[in-house]
Amino acid sequence: xxxxxxxxxxxxxxxxxxxxxxxxxxxxxxxxxxxxxxxxxxxxxxxxxxxxxxxxxxxxxxxxxxxxxxxxxxxxxxxxxxxxxxxxxxxxxxxxxxxxxxxxxxxxxxxxxxxxxxxxxxxxxxxxxxxxxxxxxxxxxxxxxxxxxxxxxxxxxxxxxxxxxxxxxxxxxxxxxxxxxxxxxxxxxxxxxxxxxxxxxxxxxxxxxxxxxxxxxxxxxxxxxxxxxxxxxxxxxxxxxxxxxxxxx
Numbered sequence: 001x002x003x004x005x006x007x008x009x010x011x012x013x014x015x016x017x018x019x020x021x022x023x024x025x026x027x028x029x030x031x032x033x034x035x036x037x038x039x040x041x042x043x044x045x046x047x048x049x050x051x052x053x054x055x056x057x058x059x060x061x062x063x064x065x066x067x068x069x070x071x072x073x074x075x076x077x078x079x080x081x082x083x084x085x086x087x088x089x090x091x092x093x094x095x096x097x098x099x100x101x102x103x104x105x106x107x108x109x110x111x112x113x114x115x116x117x118x119x120x121x122x123x124x125x126x127x128x129x130x131x132x133x134x135x136x137x138x139x140x141x142x143x144x145x146x147x148x149x150x151x152x153x154x155x156x157x158x159x160x161x162x163x164x165x166x167x168x169x170x171x172x173x174x175x176x177x178x179x180x181x182x183x184x185x186x187x188x189x190x191x192x193x194x195x196x197x198x199x200x201x202x203x204x205x206x207x208x209x210x211x212x213x214x215x216x217x218x219x220x221x222x223x224x225x226x227x228x229x230x231x232x233x234x235x236x237x238x239x240x241x242x243x244x245x246x247x248x249x
Contacts, residue, residue, distance in 0.1 A: 036212025080141020118221030
C-alpha cells in the first residue's frame, strides 16, 4: 500500500474518496469479525438493535442471566464508542494527525489479543459475559464511532440496516419515472455515486463475512490476526507521522 495513500485514509484531512475507501475496508473487517466471531461466541457483536430486542425478550420471560449478558454486551459496545470519541477529541484538541487512526490502532491491538488469547479469554467472565464477547462488542463500538465521526454520520460499517435503507431510497429515485411533473418541481434524480458506495459497502461486508466465517470454521481465533494487520496498515502512518513530529519538537 503506497504510504501517501495509506496516510490519506485515516488522516485528519478528509475527502469523499478517502471516506469511501476507508469505509469499504472497515466494512470488510466488520463483516469478517461479526460473521466469523459468531461461530466463536454465538453472538453478532455489532448488532445492538438485536441485542436490545433480546434484552427486552429476556426481561419479559424472566431470564435474568440472559438479560444481564445482553446488558454486558450493550455496555461494552457503548464503552467502545465512548473511548473512540474521547480519543478522537483528545487528538483533535492536540492537533494530532492521527485523530482517526488511534482508535483503529487500538482496535487492531484488541483483535490481536482476541486472536492470540481467545480460547483463554472465553473462559473468563467480564461484565456478565465472557471477555471475548466484551472485546468484540467494544471493538465494534470503537470502529462504528470512528467512521461515524469522520464521515459526518454518512457511512456506517458495522451494521447494514441503515445502509440497505439508504440503498433502497437511492434505487427508488433511480427507478422513478419523471415523465409527467409540475413545471416548478425538480426531477427526482438518484445520487449514483452514493448508490455505488452503498452497494459496495454491502458487498464488502458480505465478502468479509464469508471469509471470516470460513476462517473461524477452519482456523479459529487466529482469523482475527489478518484483520488486525489490515487495521495496522490503515492506521500506522498517521501515528508514525505524529511520533516523528513530536520527536522533532
